[in-house]
Structures are given as C-alpha cells and as structure tokens.
Amino acid sequence: MGKNSLLQRVIHRLATSDAELESEEMQRAVEAESAVPIRTCEDRQLVRLRGTVSNVTIHPRGGHPALEVELRDGSGAARLVWLGRREIAGIEPGRTLSVEGRVSCRRGERLLYNPRxxxxxxxRGV
Known part of the structure; x- marks a missing residue:
C-alpha cells in the first residue's frame, strides 16, 4: 500500500460524514455476504438482504396484527412485514439481520412478507 492511497483514505474519512461512512461500511458488509443491495431489488425477485433494523412498528392489517420492520443497508430501505405477529424476540432497532424472501415493489417501496x-x-452499543 502506497503513501498516496493511505493519504487518500485519511482525507476521505475526514471529508465524509459519519452517516456516509456508516453507509459505506454497511454496503461492504452486504457485498461480503453476497446479499443483494436493497436499491437494486426488482419486483418479485427472490432476494437475500442484509441490513440494520431502523424501526419496528405494529400495524393491524385486516383486523390482525402485523409486525413491520424497516431494514436499511446503506443503499436503501425495505419494509419487512410479518403477518399475525406483534413481536419477534431479538428484532429491535440497531439489530443486524439477514433476510430471505420475495420482494414486492409497490409505490417505490420494497416489501418482503414473512421473510426468513x-x-x-x-x-448497537451492547
């Protein structure tokens, strides 16, 4: 590794926001695990995603509970929906997940229903 590349990395880290650095790190983790970047998912594609849970909510659908989780990987976000669930032990903001399922693209949003x-x-922070 030459001095120029080390200097370029240092300058990049100094000139880049923490959020951008975190996004780059998440995208490297996605590539390392051979997962699909969320921004490249297409409708009805069978995918494996890796990302960090940014929020968890419960929304009733048809009178039944549905656990909704927003997963971010640095390239975009996907909504994971588990029908009939109010919670899943261990799934909370800051947690890193790997999920597999069929993606549905609706109104610019990427959804996976009942993914593995x-x-x-x-x-984070533990």
Missing amino acids: YELLDGP
Whole structure:
C-alpha cells in the first residue's frame, strides 16, 4: 500500500460524514455476504438482504396484527412485514439481520412478507 492511497483514505474519512461512512461500511458488509443491495431489488425477485433494523412498528392489517420492520443497508430501505405477529424476540432497532424472501415493489417501496430471517449480532452499543 502506497503513501498516496493511505493519504487518500485519511482525507476521505475526514471529508465524509459519519452517516456516509456508516453507509459505506454497511454496503461492504452486504457485498461480503453476497446479499443483494436493497436499491437494486426488482419486483418479485427472490432476494437475500442484509441490513440494520431502523424501526419496528405494529400495524393491524385486516383486523390482525402485523409486525413491520424497516431494514436499511446503506443503499436503501425495505419494509419487512410479518403477518399475525406483534413481536419477534431479538428484532429491535440497531439489530443486524439477514433476510430471505420475495420482494414486492409497490409505490417505490420494497416489501418482503414473512421473510426468513437470521439475527446476526446484538443491538448497537451492547
């Protein structure tokens, strides 16, 4: 590794916001796990995503509970929906997940219904 590339990395880190650096790190993790970047998902595509939970909400659908989770990977966001669930142990903001399922693109939003999931690490700061 030459001095120029080290200097370029230092300048990049100094000139880039923490959010952008975190986004770049998340995108490298997606590539390392051979997951699909969320921004590239197409309607009805079977995908494997990796990202961090940014928020968790419960929304009734047809009179039944539905756990909705926003997953971000640095390239975009996808909404994960588990029908008939109020909670899933371990799924909380800051948690990293790997999910698999069929994506539905609706009004610019990417949705996965009842995806298979794997908890990858503990919540941030633990």
